[in-house]
Amino acid sequence: MDKKNIDWSNIGFGYIKTDKRYVSNYSNGKWDDGQIIDDDMITMSECACVLQYAQTIFEGLKAYTTKDGHIVVFRPDLNAERLANSAKRMEMPVFPVEKFIDSIEQVVRANEAYVPPYGTGASLYLRPYMFGINPVIGVKPADEFQYRVFTTPVGPYFKGGAKPLTIKISDFDRAAPKGTGYIKAGLNYAMSLHAIVTAHNEGFDENMYLDAATRTKVEETGGANFLFVTKDNKIVTPKSDSILPSITRRSLMTVAKDYLGLEVEEREVYLDEVKDFAECGLCGTAAVISPVGKINNHGEEICFPSGMDEMGPVTKKLYDTLTGIQMGRIEAPEGWIKTID
Ligand SMILES: *Cc1c(COP(=O)(O)O)cnc(C)c1O
Numbered sequence: 486m487d488k489k490n491i492d493w494s495n496i497g498f499g500y501i502k503t504d505k506r507y508v509s510n511y512s513n514g515k516w517d518d519g520q521i522i523d524d525d526m527i528t529m530s531e532c533a534c535v536l537q538y539a540q541t542i543f544e545g546l547k548a549y550t551t552k553d554g555h556i557v558v559f560r561p562d563l564n565a566e567r568l569a570n571s572a573k574r575m576e577m578p579v580f581p582v583e584k585f586i587d588s589i590e591q592v593v594r595a596n597e598a599y600v601p602p603y604g605t606g607a608s609l610y611l612r613p614y615m616f617g618i619n620p621v622i623g624v625k626p627a628d629e630f631q632y633r634v635f636t637t638p639v640g641p642y643f644k645g646g647a648k649p650l651t652i653k654i655s656d657f658d659r660a661a662p663k664g665t666g667y668i669k670a671g672l673n674y675a676m677s678l679h680a681i682v683t684a685h686n687e688g689f690d691e692n693m694y695l696d697a698a699t700r701t702k703v704e705e706t707g708g709a710n711f712l713f714v715t716k717d718n719k720i721v722t723p724k725s726d727s728i729l730p731s732i733t734r735r736s737l738m739t740v741a742k743d744y745l746g747l748e749v750e751e752r753e754v755y756l757d758e759v760k761d762f763a764e765c766g767l768c769g770t771a772a773v774i775s776p777v778g779k780i781n782n783h784g785e786e787i788c789f790p791s792g793m794d795e796m797g798p799v800t801k802k803l804y805d806t807l808t809g810i811q812m813g814r815i816e817a818p819e820g821w822i823k824t825i826d
Contacts, residue, residue, distance in 0.1 A: 493605035496640035505595035511630040534617030534627035541671040542571040543614035550603040551813030571668035576626035606641025642772040649778030655692035666727030677707040709767035710734040723754040734768040764797030
């Protein structure tokens with residue numbers, strides 16, 4: 486298939502409309518068959534539950550071209566499972582795993598011309614989401630829902646190499662104990678907007694959120710999990726019920742253990758001990774790992790030995806191995822790569 490005439494290596498991280506999207510509707514207690522459509526606009530009641538009470542959840546994953554020319558997606562079964570967990574917490578119907586995988590295959594095939602070629606660093610970002618669409622004014626869940634998947638080509642996250650980030654300890658909280666921090670819901674992002682704008686205005690790239698109950702333990706950023714490397718090369722990631730279980734982070738922990746032979750630990754991480762780590766990174770689908778060089782705690786700086794010029798050596802190995810697996814340069818664990826074509 487002919488690819489679209491796009492300067493793949495130079496597109497950024499904005500929304501670019503593609504030709505096709507997938508839609509499925511839920512009413513009378515069941516999902517319809519779902520279909521690929523052209524229309525990118527959604528018409529709904531002014532009183533739709535999503536508009537009034539933010540009943541909406543989403544996922545994010547990427548399709549890309551491997552070294553040998555296949556179009557693949559990375560561990561979509563985990564996105565399906567996470568969307569199901571989000572739906573349960575938000576009183577929404579589960580979109581079945583098989584239907585989810587099918588929707589991903591259909592939408593990628595329909596937008597094949599937008600899947601960037603191998604070697605450009607670009608990929609086709611896939612955004613599955615679901616929202617309550619019927620009118621609701623007394624507070625209760627919707628009973629009609631729409632599930633959609635749109636796609637948008639995104640450029641290499643780090644143009645010209647990954648520069649370490651400077652982040653701040655946020656004075657705002659992201660998620661409450663027993664709240665919704667562990668699901669991928671729009672509401673978690675709505676309340677993070679003021680915090681991120683504040684951080685940016687102060688010259689920081691990101692926020693580090695602490696646990697809301699004691700403000701002594703590391704949770705995550707607005708959209709990425711933390712991964713630390715100890716001075717003796719152990720990988721440590723914070724454990725908490727209010728962290729969103731990042732698929733990238735979970736995959737990196739497996740890569741660290743099974744491919745790099747490193748010790749891995751998921752445990753509570755106190756802010757007090759962060760100064761003792763050798764490296765720090767943020768994990769998520771968008772960048773895989775963004776290195777953190779510096780953390781500002783109300784004026785007091787924690788500077789990692791890896792510095793502000795490049796990724797730390799262990800972070801780099803993790804990054805190279807996982808992206809190698811994704812791009813088909815390194816053999817993947819069973820079931821990690823789903824081929825579409
Ligand atoms: C999506 C998300 C992540 C990253 O998850 P991945 O599955 O690795 O993309 C981390 N934290 C939050 C809050 C998120 O919403």
